[in-house]
Amino acid sequence: MRTLEWDREHQQLKMIDQRALPGELKWLTLSTHLEVAECIHTMAARGAPAIGAAAAYGLALAAARSRAANAESLKQELRQAAARLGATRPTAVNLAWALKRVMAKSEGFAGSAAELAALTLAEAERIANEDVDANERMAAFGAALIRPGETVIHHCNTGALATVDWGTALGVIRKAHEQGKGIRVLVDETRPRLQGAKLTAWELQQYGVPFEIISDNAAGYFLSRGEAQRVLVGADRVAANGDVANKIGTYMLALAAHANDVPFYVVAPTSTFDHAVASGKEIPIEERDPAEVLELEQDGMRVAPAGAQARNPAFDITPHTLVTAFVTENGVVYPPYEKTLRELKAGQ
């Protein structure tokens, strides 16, 4: 299941609307980079690698719709489009990484506007295809770490939906299941937007992986009873020292795993590693609309009293000391991370 598809005939981007799941598998057809920006902002497209690829295709759309008479004018339009797309969400580095990649090709280009448009699309397609390839490689490395019969706790959604296809942490789970390891998954519901209960549960149903949804605050209970042997999460950005920005709640999960001697793995492609930030302290954390917290309903009634205030950080930072290992497309990376992540970058 590919989350994003380029329609060559109409020069449009087809994208799964993640807001409609699990009720409906709905495809959006996008014609402009402004529509892509809106989709990223409103989380029709979400998940670090997926928003990176969507943004790259956004530049391809800007180029396809442009009436620029020459490459220099088109480059100027692409710079503006990149600024707009880059401003949609701050934490996942894949967004800036993908835009930078396409823009580097554009800036270094000499030729016609039509050739530049083709080059922009080719780079977006490369980013998307490389993501799928990286995920398949991570799945193989990660599945080798999982023993038959284990129960894995998973946070947020890191599956095909969060990437271009296959997924990161959920890709590992899927691969281990396909290898016949007989695993089970405890799916953190992932408040407040419930990516686990909605999207991960939906994906696991498609793949036939046995799972149960748990409230986020139940993870410690299962870990303390020895009912989960491994924790697998993705990442939105990894700092040079190995600190991890990921979906809010990841830090508490990592603390609970550490306290119970349960291995905690972060599955992320090298495009998610930001060697320019020394530690998690430098990673910008998106604060979203408090309405996402306040507008929860039960029995048809809003839970929070009228007038209540809320805070809604979308991500948190898990210190590298709580991470057992990183699973990347280039292999499994263990501490000391300052050294091993530097080696990972050097090997790229």
Ligand code: MRU
């Ligand atoms: O706010 P979201 O849903 O875009 O956050 C996504 C996550 O935090 C994922 O866990 C992360 O992107 C890794 S997914 C490949």
